Amino acid sequence: MLERVKENKKENRLAGILSNTKSKYIVGTVLLSGIGVALPRIFHILAGSSAGAMFLPMHIAVLIAALTFGAISASIVAGSSVMLNYLLTGMPALARLPYMLIELVIYAVLLSLFNKKFNSYVSLIATIILGRVLYAGILFAAINVFGFQTYGISVIESIKVGLPGIIIQLASVPFIAKAIKKGIKLDV
Numbered sequence: 553m554l555e556r557v558k559e560n561k562k563e564n565r566l567a568g569i570l571s572n573t574k575s576k577y578i579v580g581t582v583l584l585s586g587i588g589v590a591l592p593r594i595f596h597i598l599a600g601s602s603a604g605a606m607f608l609p610m611h612i613a614v615l616i617a618a619l620t621f622g623a624i625s626a627s628i629v630a631g632s633s634v635m636l637n638y639l640l641t642g643m644p645a646l647a648r649l650p651y652m653l654i655e656l657v658i659y660a661v662l663l664s665l666f667n668k669k670f671n672s673y674v675s676l677i678a679t680i681i682l683g684r685v686l687y688a689g690i691l692f693a694a695i696n697v698f699g700f701q702t703y704g705i706s707v708i709e710s711i712k713v714g715l716p717g718i719i720i721q722l723a724s725v726p727f728i729a730k731a732i733k734k735g736i737k738l739d740v
Contacts, residue, residue: 576736581617581625588613588633589640596643604643605710608717610634614656615679615721618663619672619729620738626660647701654690659683672726680718684711 588610595603604610610633618626634653637643644652662683666675688707694700711718732738 573738576738577621577625580621580732580736581628584613584617584620584625584629585632585636587616588629589636592633592637592643593641596641602713605713606716607720608714610637610652610656611659611717611721612725614660615663615676615725616729616732618660618679619667619675619725620732623661623664626664627657630656630660651687651691651694655683655687658686658690662686672729673722676722676725680721 591609591612592604595607595609599607610630613633614626614630617629631653634644634649634656638646638649659679663675663679666678669675670678684707691707
């Protein structure tokens with residue numbers, strides 16, 4: 553009987569900790585970081601080495617984090633996804649890594665900011681457009697002003713190649729973010 557009481561106290565304490573908003577943010581950020589690592593692997597296994605550029609799987613975890621938890625969480629998901637994917641698989645390639653990190657953080661911040669003023673669909677569309685414009689400006693500056701090496705793809709080409717991923721983002725990210733918020737009872 554005494555063991556059962558202790559067990560119930562532990563369960564109630566754990567439930568209390570997990571119901572805390574800060575804990576939800578931490579656990580959600582960690583889980584989405586894991587998804588940001590797992591999803592690219594799944595796409596690469598199923599669709600080959602060009603699947604990352606085509607389906608943009610790391611973007612999905614970052615965008616969900618931005619809509620669900622905000623800019624800090626989404627930026628952490630972006631950084632951890634890019635770095636862990638590189639360390640575990642060598643992808644993105646080292647030449648692409650800093651650009652990918654900058655690109656994902658741009659989307660994390662923009663989507664979080666837009667989502668404070670607009671619904672998730674308008675925010676996502678604005679982020680996809682403005683994010684690529686800002687990213688193009690950063691690429692231009694990095695190459696032409698600072699003399700950094702490019703990784704060999706233009707923003708226009710990446711949009712063409714990544715169109716299936718953009719469609720997947722528009723079709724799924726707002727629904728998934730809304731379901732997560734509802735499921736964990738998070739009022740952001």
